[in-house]
Amino acid sequence: MVKVTEIFHSIQGESTYAGRPCVFVRLTGCPLRCTWCDTAYAFYGGRDLTIDDIVNQVRAFSCDLVEVTGGEPLSQPASLPLLTRLCDEGFEVLVETSGAIETIGVDRRVHVILDVKCPGSGMTDRMCWSNLDRLAPQDEVKFVIKDRVDYEWAREVLHRHELPGRCTVLMSPVFGEVEVRYLAEWILADKLPVRFQLQMHKFIWAPDMRGV
Ligand SMILES: C[S@@+](CC[C@H](N)C(=O)[O-])C[C@H]1O[C@@H](n2cnc3c(N)ncnc32)[C@H](O)[C@@H]1O
């Protein structure tokens, strides 16, 4: 069984897949507590579903792109067979993960979108740094930036781990926290080889709306 908060069809708002119709499978529960988390409603509750139930609900949307997110999807061991099954069914599969849980066992066909938790999240000490060694060219690493301190920390980490040569590097502002223009201008001033992104769905729908 997999504990699931919601399954919905929306416009992918993040990563290089932003703008594409996508089905989201949001698993319940997260061992982290990022100070700025926009999905605290997925920490508790949820419904127990079988992998077959989930696949049937996903199929009903007739959409080839599926993202498994949360909560922290990899904190449920059943997320691994779920990801493999979605690949076997022919979907293009993304997993959005905090960086705090080992990505060992994630099907190689899955595109991993891995957060690196900056100091402003309060969760840097939870990072599982060996996850960076497992990044493949089809994966994406994401820094969610709250302020200038986070930015400088992220810049140092991405250089130290030579991330830009290994996969896409995303930088995204914490929604409503940092002036988006400042982050854009910091990236330009430093000529950082990263992809700046905003959470597109928060501009399409109300920022606190669920299921979009
Ligand atoms: C809700 S998390 C779920 C997946 C996983 N727990 C993680 O942290 O990656 C999905 C994505 O939303 C981002 N996110 C959450 N709250 C945010 C906020 N207030 N502003 C910008 N991004 C946010 C997270 O950093 C993560 O990349």
Ligand SMILES: Nc1nc2[nH]cc(C(=O)O)c2c(=O)[nH]1
């Ligand atoms: N539209 C939309 N795109 C998203 N991309 C990643 C999301 C997430 O919560 O992981 C998300 C989300 O919640 N909604």
Ligand code: SF4
């Ligand atoms: S790891 Fe993800 S779901 Fe968990 S608190 Fe942080 S942003 Fe929210």
Ligand SMILES: [Mg+2]
């Ligand atoms: Mg979200």
